[in-house]
Amino acid sequence: MGENTKYLGEFEEIVLLAVMRLGNNAYGVTIRQTVEGVAERPTSIGAIYTTLERLEEKGMVSSWQGEPTEQRGGRAKRYFKIEGPGIEALNDVEAMRKRLRAGVPGLRPAGSGI
């Protein structure tokens, strides 16, 4: 993986965490609902798919086709799964954040919650 492909944007990080959180049930609808419900970030299905495509190009997620269902008008789901480089990138972002925040007055330490 090239050096320039391992950086994560903020929204990419949120989507990656949502995919990781959902495990085997990560597809468009559930990812969007997690981003809106848990991360409290209003978003659209188009934004989710364009972000997932970028992450797939970077090798951070992989995808596969599910079974078509009647409820979806006979269209198949596309499931997503986080890959090793994705987990590595998430850990790197968290470590970088901790380093930057350490010792800065007026900030809570990273990961301490609200």
Next chain:
Amino acid sequence: MSIYLLVAGIALAGLVVLPWLRVRITHFQLTGSHSGYVITCTYALKVGSNITIYEWSTTRSVSSDSSEPIKVIQRVERERAERVEQGKKQKLPPKFGEYLLYLFLRKHERDPLLGDLEEEYREVYAKFGRRKAQFWYYAQVVRSLAPLSKRAIQSLVKWGIVAWVGDVIRRWTA
């Protein structure tokens, strides 16, 4: 001048409404007697399937060898089938919304993304009805068009630059 505008306005409104005008049988009764049948029909002039403009009734006596009762029954059955078909169509997401997304989606994304939207559309439809579900669908389409069109423009710019660089190299080496 104003009369022309009025006529033009009425003509335009007529053109918009005309394709939606239908005469429907809303009530139908067939009574048999020793000399023949009595057909009582209530008709309604409707715009679409919900708005009734005018309603009227007719009662006709026909002889027992007339084919008219069969024709009326066939018409009532045909209209019922049309209503069922229309109901099925109404439960599907708006085609124009799907088409707008089709313009920007890549081939491998079409099925999963439109399927995701249809899945949620059906949930909204079941909870809030057709109009609110359609509004929800178009809101999703509009919100999705921003990132999708941005990606399309970025792709165009990228390939435009590649084509331009290729053209410059071709001119230098020519």
